[in-house]
């Protein structure tokens with residue numbers, strides 16, 4: 001790495017982004033909405049940026065981290081549930097029989113979530129998640145899940161905050177699964193994390209009040225649920241939205257149909273060598289309508305292979 | 321007003337609070353949790369303060385502002401609803417017949433809210449609220465409702481923020497009723513306003529997406545609903561909670577039962593001359609259990625007549 005490149009990148013807020021149209025458009029947008037007196041200036045209080053999580057801020061293949069958590073939890077809880085040994089979808093999870101789990105469909109998935117995400121207090125659940133993250137390892141990369149964040153997106157989060165944006169995560173994941181670690185990993189505080197949520201019930205159990213997680217979905221923060229989650233949890237139409245799948249379509253649509261300058265961006269997974277390549281046919285993170293409509297809607301599409309010099313932070317320390 | 325008093329108050333972060341036990345306890349708490357290296361130090365990210373609105377940050381008598389909004393809206397919408405002239409509770413509202421409205425009970429109230437709070441987009445609703453606030457006047461004080469905020473609480477909000485706290489409103493009011501004006505009036509941004517909410521539905525109506533307010537309650541942010549609203553919208557147990565009625569009991573209980581230093585405070589309306597005096601028997605803002613249990617739980621109770629030199633900001637400009 002030459003001296004001149006190092007000197008240039010020391011001033012570059014997005015050093016892991018390849019010079020090109022995508023990076024230029026990002027920097028131009030930030031410059032325009034923050035230039036005081038300029039025609040596109042937006043006051044700081046309205047600079048809201050929303051980010052999907054799985055596949056946008058960290059890797060989601062071969063399965064999203066929260067599903068890995070569900071599987072590990074079922075295995076850990078199995079001794080207290082002997083009936084699971086002969087009951088789907090639990091049996092499938094315990095025997096590593098992916099086909100049986102898939103065959104149990106959406107209802108099976110809901111059962112797995114109910115068993116692992118409800119029936120405990122919010123504080124107990126978050127502690128379980130935090131403990132799991134310490135020991136859990138990605139099945140093929142053998143690293144903690146929080147290592148699998150995208151270096152270019154960390155830089156983008158930091159740039160936006162440095163320019164007065166408030167950064168929110170708006171993800172299909174359970175909000176209690178995300179809050180314990182996002183402040184440390186993304187710099188996004190708990191109150192700026194919006195996600196799917198179960199219904200809650202406050203209970204005062206003899207002087208030790210707690211909030212119980214119930215086995216009933218209160219919001220599925222995906223697809224058309226994302227603008228709803230944003231209206232409820234942010235209360236302002238975002239200025240910029242970042243996603244990677246068709247589950248983010250409505251979030252980008254809602255964001256970019258607002259008046260004045262708006263930014264929509266889709267991360268397109270095109271790098272089978274350094275990460276994964278998937279889009280239209282993907283089981284996880286399917287991206288089809290977004291690819292079709294992005295050009296017409298003026299949304300940026302990140303070509304990971306071309307636009308990102310580095311994918312995960314650990315690559316920087318690993319000679320290639 | 322003497323020169324020395326003016327000089328002293330220029331350094332005093334709570335100039336409208338009378339010197340005494342309540343003010344001293346507030347200042348001591350803020351000092352303890354922000355003194356770096358001290359035994360009670362709390363990192364800034366955990367300094368969350370939650371405030372009820374009606375009766376805690378602004379006046380709520382003789383009826384809460386949102387109910388005045390409902391009444392005005394029914395009158396305004398009546399020409400499009402001729403059937404309301406003979407249908408309760410609408411007829412009662414239109415004829416100023418309070419008893420008939422009361423007789424329609426909780427169901428009647430829900431009907432009034434559905435008619436005025438649902439069936440429009442979130443943006444339409446907020447614009448209606450903002451427009452209403454410009455012309456609406458308090459029935460006895462003949463001032464805009466946003467004039468009726470409590471000067472001592474504005475000072476407390478500012479002090480807490482100056483000391484690294486994030487201030488949230490957690491109110492039984494509809495979140496869409498509060499967000500349009502709270503940033504300007506309290507310095508609380510939209511995303512830090514938690515309230516009751518209706519269910520929402522995202523709709524893409526031919527390139528002009530919007531979020532529709534449905535006539536179904538999603539959360540009643542009152543009583544045991546307040547800790548739920550806090551868990552959903554803040555995601556962290558507060559360090560300090562401020563309320564004025566038994567609807568805030570669980571919020572204060574949840575807050576002050578956390579580990580380490582915590583603060584709970586109830587505003588007791590004791591000043592019939594400058595504001596209103598009410599508590600145990602009040603129809604609006606009833607405070608009984610809170611008064612009974614505050615001493616045992618270590619909650620502060622503000623005696624408005626004794627503890628507040630000024631109630632509303634306009635008093636400062638009005639000779640007494």
Ligand SMILES: [Ca+2]
Nearest residue numbers: 052054055245
């Ligand atoms: Ca995603």
Ligand SMILES: [Ca+2]
Nearest residue numbers: 372374375565
């Ligand atoms: Ca109140």
